[in-house]
Amino acid sequence: QLQLQESGPGLVKASETLSLTCTVSGGSISSNSYYWGWIRQPPGKGLEWIGSIYYSGSTYYNPSLKSRVSISVDTSKNHFSLKLSSVTAADTAVYYCARLSSAVGLSLDVWGQGTTVTVAS
Amino acid sequence: QSALTQPASVSGSPGQSITISCTGTSSDVGGYNFVSWYQQYPGKAPKLMIFDVSNRPSGVSNRFSGSKSGNTASLTISGLQAEDEADYYCSSFTSSSSWVFGGGTKLTVL
Numbered sequence: 048q049l050q051l052q053e054s055g056p057g058l059v060k061a062s063e064t065l066s067l068t069c070t071v072s073g074g075s076i077s078s079n080s081y082y083w084g085w086i087r088q089p090p091g092k093g094l095e096w097i098g099s100i101y102y103s104g105s106t107y108y109n110p111s112l113k114s115r116v117s118i119s120v121d122t123s124k125n126h127f128s129l130k131l132s133s134v135t136a137a138d139t140a141v142y143y144c145a146r147l148s149s150a151v152g153l154s155l156d157v158w159g160q161g162t163t164v165t166v167a168s
Numbered sequence: 169q170s171a172l173t174q175p176a177s178v179s180g181s182p183g184q185s186i187t188i189s190c191t192g193t194s195s196d197v198g199g200y201n202f203v204s205w206y207q208q209y210p211g212k213a214p215k216l217m218i219f220d221v222s223n224r225p226s227g228v229s230n231r232f233s234g235s236k237s238g239n240t241a242s243l244t245i246s247g248l249q250a251e252d253e254a255d256y257y258c259s260s261f262t263s264s265s266s267w268v269f270g271g272g273t274k275l276t277v278l
Contacts, residue, residue, distance in 0.1 A: 093269060094214065095269065096267045096269060099267075107266050111169060145213075151204075151225055154216050155204070155206070158214060
């Protein structure tokens with residue numbers, strides 16, 4: 048059964064770069080049927096799409112975050128990563144990684160449990 | 169990109185039906201049949217309930233159904249049950265080759 052697990056620092060200082068990794072287990076990140084994405088949810092608020100990546104390295108970003116976001120993939124380690132630069136308190140959120148599957152119209156069908164990141168001023 | 173518009177809250181009694189709307193533009197909801205719906209319980213990751221406007225993933229109850237007209241998509245839950253009380257989010261593919269979520273709707277089962 049496919050599982051995704053987010054990892055990274057839970058506390059980041061304002062103006063620095065947030066870095067998270069999502070490790071995929073129980074399946075290959077290199078399948079041509081899937082993309083891999085990052086989504087976040089500020090405390091008490093709704094979901095926000097951050098971006099997604101294909102195993103070949105093609106990326107697609109939320110235009111609102113594009114200038115600060117970078118998503119990369121490491122097929123040898125079966126994981127993909129998120130970097131968000133110049134963070135502020137507004138970037139405090141639960142960050143989820145998830146799989147986008149062509150079997151369900153590239154919707155998010157498998158999610159990680161989420162990791163809380165707090166930006167300290 | 170702007171979030172899709174959903175009502176902040178809806179409510180219904182057990183056994184009734186409710187509908188949650190999700191309004192976007194011709195650059196997202198109206199332009200593509202790639203609308204999804206997610207259910208989220210407090211403190212948990214979202215769960216996919218509907219994809220491609222009206223399709224249910226395996227294992228999702230047929231009490232959940234989706235539709236779309238113009239720039240507005242809808243999620244209908246029939247035979248409301250206490251376990252349906254959760255937050256619901258719509259999502260759509262966009263002309264920017266990204267996805268956008270709605271603001272979320274809190275469903276209360278009375």
